[in-house]
Amino acid sequence: MKSIESFPRLSLGIFPTPIHKLENISRLLGREVYIKRDDMTGLGLGGNKVRKLEFLLADAKAQGAEIVFTTGGAQSNHAMLTAAAAGRLGMKAILVLKKRGVTDCAGNQLLERLMGTDVRFVDTDDYADIYAEMDRIGQEMGRAYYKIPCGGSNALGALGYVDCAREIAGQGLHFDHIVCAEGSGGTMAGLALGAKLFLPGTKVHGMMVDTDPFDRITPALMRETAALLEIAPEITPEDYPLRDMCGPGYAIASEAGNAAVSLMARQEGIFLDPVYTGKAFAGLLEMAEEGVFAAEDRVLFLHSGGAGGLFAVKMELRLS
Ligand SMILES: *Cc1c(COP(=O)(O)O)cnc(C)c1O
Numbered sequence: 001m002k003s004i005e006s007f008p009r010l011s012l013g014i015f016p017t018p019i020h021k022l023e024n025i026s027r028l029l030g031r032e033v034y035i036k037r038d039d040m041t042g043l044g045l046g047g048n049k050v051r052k053l054e055f056l057l058a059d060a061k062a063q064g065a066e067i068v069f070t071t072g073g074a075q076s077n078h079a080m081l082t083a084a085a086a087g088r089l090g091m092k093a094i095l096v097l098k099k100r101g102v103t104d105c106a107g108n109q110l111l112e113r114l115m116g117t118d119v120r121f122v123d124t125d126d127y128a129d130i131y132a133e134m135d136r137i138g139q140e141m142g143r144a145y146y147k148i149p150c151g152g153s154n155a156l157g158a159l160g161y162v163d164c165a166r167e168i169a170g171q172g173l174h175f176d177h178i179v180c181a182e183g184s185g186g187t188m189a190g191l192a193l194g195a196k197l198f199l200p201g202t203k204v205h206g207m208m209v210d211t212d213p214f215d216r217i218t219p220a221l222m223r224e225t226a227a228l229l230e231i232a233p234e235i236t237p238e239d240y241p242l243r244d245m246c247g248p249g250y251a252i253a254s255e256a257g258n259a260a261v262s263l264m265a266r267q268e269g270i271f272l273d274p275v276y277t278g279k280a281f282a283g284l285l286e287m288a289e290e291g292v293f294a295a296e297d298r299v300l301f302l303h304s305g306g307a308g309g310l311f312a313v314k315m316e317l318r319l320s
Contacts, residue, residue: 001197002230004163007156008058012085013050014042016167019300024267029288032298034175035270036168039277039305044084044111047077047305048187051160052152053085059156060091065146067092069134071127073251074101075275075312077305078151078184080108083117094118094137096130101251107312151184155224158190162225165194168300175202176297179287181280181304182206182214182242183250189221191302192240196233206242207283209276210250214242243287245279253315256282261310262317273306274313280304 018037026033041050060068068091070082079095086093099121105113112119122133138145182188188206195202208214218240226233247254257278264272264281272278284301293299
């Protein structure tokens with residue numbers, strides 16, 4: 001296996017991120033529940049994309065890129081963090097975002113305004129159109145450019161979460177289960193592969209917050225990431241259990257997700273977001289309820305960030 005250190009990497013975040021017990025949630029669920037604070041990765045408002053960008057932007061730099069393009073929804077946390085990182089590295093970020101969703105000056109749009117980011121909206125849901133638009137802009141500008149896919153979810157980006165699994169292994173506690181959100185797949189694929197390599201006996205569960213075919217995307221990305229590391233482990237559906245937590249749609253708050261955001265805020269003083277982590281934590285609560293975890297199992301929830309969405313995505317709160 002090729003070592004993770006052998007890949008070029010920039011230092012953008014502060015690692016390792018803390019792991020700590022959720023005392024009140026543990027008491028409520030009658031089992032040990034811990035949280036991995038990737039909402040505290042140290043760039044922008046924190047979040048999972050920082051780990052991916054350390055590898056992706058190192059590759060962009062190595063290729064001599066002056067402009068870095070990325071895409072996503074109008075409130076993409078990934079796009080905002082790409083802009084934040086690019087600014088620090090003296091590169092120009094151009095965000096080509098889908099018009100659908102919240103485009104007013106709220107949440108991540110506000111943060112992009114503050115950073116003076118070049119944001120362009122395109123009226124399409126087809127990523128092929130978006131990547132073609134990036135090529136058009138890049139060629140028009142006549143400078144070397146680098147395209148980062150939606151969510152930074154290619155093999156190089158997923159390597160950031162293989163490394164996160166290694167980081168968790170070094171933090172001293174064994175976890176029987178890790179629960180994370182799955183939006184474009186890189187985090188889940190990286191963690192699930194990383195668990196096979198560094199966390200024997202740990203199962204990683206992907207809480208799907210979009211409607212893409214993650215049953216195909218996840219193993220494919222795990223295999224591509226493994227190939228980057230020059231290994232070819234056997235990968236079966238046991239290695240990447242998935243759960244549909246999307247609710248009414250991607251980036252549309254769900255009742256279960258909102259309740260989970262509120263529960264975490266009340267019990268632990270920690271804020272999740274309505275698009276990713278709230279729905280993912282709702283999935284953890286469902287699994288506890290259904291008995292997916294054994295009584296003595298220790299569970300780790302990955303807080304992957306997303307604070308921007310909390311201030312932009314409408315949450316119909318029906319809370320007592
Ligand atoms: C992007 C994102 C995710 C999902 O990660 P993927 O690697 O895209 O599946 C989860 N949580 C937050 C806050 C995100 O911004």
